[in-house]
Amino acid sequence: MSIILEVNNLNTRFDTPEGEVSAANNINFTLQKGQSLGVVGESGSGKTQIFMAIMGLLAKNGRTSGEAIFKGQNLLGLPVVELNKVRGVSLSMIFQDPMTSLNPYLKVSRQMTEVLIEHQGLDKESALERSIRMLELVGIPEARKRVHMYPHEFSGGMRQRVMIAIALLCEPDLLIADEPTTALDVTIQAQILELLHSLKEEMGMSIVMITHDLGVIAGMCDHVMVMYGGRVVETGTVHEIFNDARHPYTQGLLQSMPRIDGNHNEDLYAIPGQPPNLQALPSGCAFQPRCQYADAQCRSTQPEPAALSQHRMIACHHITVAKDLIPAMESA
Template sequence: MDTILEIKNFSIEFETPEGQVLAVSNMNVALKKGQSLGVVGESGSGKTQTFLALMGLLAKNGRCSGQASFYGHDLLQMSVEQLNQIRGVKMSMIFQDPMTSLNPYLRVSRQMTEVLIEHKNYNKKDALEKAIHMLDLVGIPDPSRRIHMYSHEFSGGMRQRVMIAMALLCEPDLLIADEPTTALDVTIQAQILELLDELKQKLGMSIVIITHDLGVVAGLCDQVMVMYGGRVAEHGDVQQIFYHPQHPYTQGLLQSMPSLVSELDQALYSIPGHPPNLQSLPAGCAFNPRCAKCIDACSQTQPELLAVASGTMVACHHVHTPHVAENLS
């Protein structure tokens, strides 16, 4: 299986009036064609900034380093003109806030059809037909009429579905979806996830889902990457991580999910403490102030991302300490 995206030694820094912020540090990840990757973690963990940087959409005060190869070509070294040949065509992104992503001055029909006319050489009639078909696929009622409306005439959930339809128009090789189902009810959410899975199977499309919803990851993804404090805490097969999580942070995330089989009077678990301040990360592992399994090394040295017996990559001194590994075996 060909590798479509490979990120190596990737870091993002922001210059702010309060000082330097290290938003992402030394990330390494590869995504193969046809695979789907779920990226999870608390707000501020670096999930969205990573993929905005790959799209060339990092804020002006941001600077990234390392490599991010798309089909072997480094996205970080491309000019705006080169990126424009890829963005929206071979690599598309569904943004988290559809209200600010859609142009309020243009009808939805104009915004959708110009993508096909510009990048796929469609004529206006065929472009409009495909755009209507895509709106129908994502669950927009009466799409042939609604496509001629403005974005403010749609509800929040409807706007989100329009954004998803626009991202899928050119049938990209890589789709990056930032919280794609946040504003949708569970029925439409299921339809969208089913559509993404169908396109993944039909087109061999690779998908990155950035989300807080572990249920979405379980339902759609092959791989999962857990981020904390701008670093990868754990990365591997979704089944392995969901059923045998190794990092204490991953364990905490999974324990905090509501369960239909838990006792009615059982309190929902909450990870103690607060996410770290990226301007003043603690020494060693960023999770150590909140971790019940913290050992001396955790507050002194940043753990490396290393493989465990299952093949999962984990950045945790507790997991890789020899006497702990013996107790686990």
């Protein structure tokens, strides 16, 4: 397989009146063509900001450094005119909230056809027909009628399907899905995930799935990247992460998942403490205030990433201490 995205030493910073916020620190990963990567972590861990930086969509007070090489081209620092030739064409993103991502003043037809007119050079009639076919592909009933409706006339699940359709119009090589099932009921969530999986297989595209839900990761992804406090703390294949989690934070995430075979009379586990303030990260390991294994070294020194294999990395001073503490999750 060929590498479609390679990120090297990516750093994202935001300047605020209270000081600098380090949203992403020394991020390194690669994604192969046709593979899917799950990026998981609590809110505020830096997941979304990595890919907003790659897409050139950071807020005005944001700045970034490093490399994000997509199909041989470094996207960071690329002029907007050149970046627009990539965004929405070979690289697309499904944003977290479809109601605020869709323009409430424009019909769905306008919001879809302008993508094809701008990037593919189609005329209005051809763009409309292609938009209708894409709505049908993502499961919108009566697509020829509904394409002329406004976003508020769709349910939450249908709006999310419209967002997916817009992202897929130009048949991208890489789709970034940021919490694509947030606020959807479990039935619609399952339908959206099944849709993304089938489209991935049909179109041969790569997917980055940004989520806090490890259940979504287990069903969708080939590889997993776990983030905490703006840093990558563990990476591996889905099988390695779910069956041999080594970082205490990854362990905590797995323990906090409800299990069918678990003891339903016991309270669900919760990681103690709160996620760190990115403006005032603790000294040493960012997770040490919440970690049962923390010692003096953890409190004084930031652990360096240690490679265990080609796809396996852990940033922890106690790499072996977590082994075998989490029951194997055969469903993964």
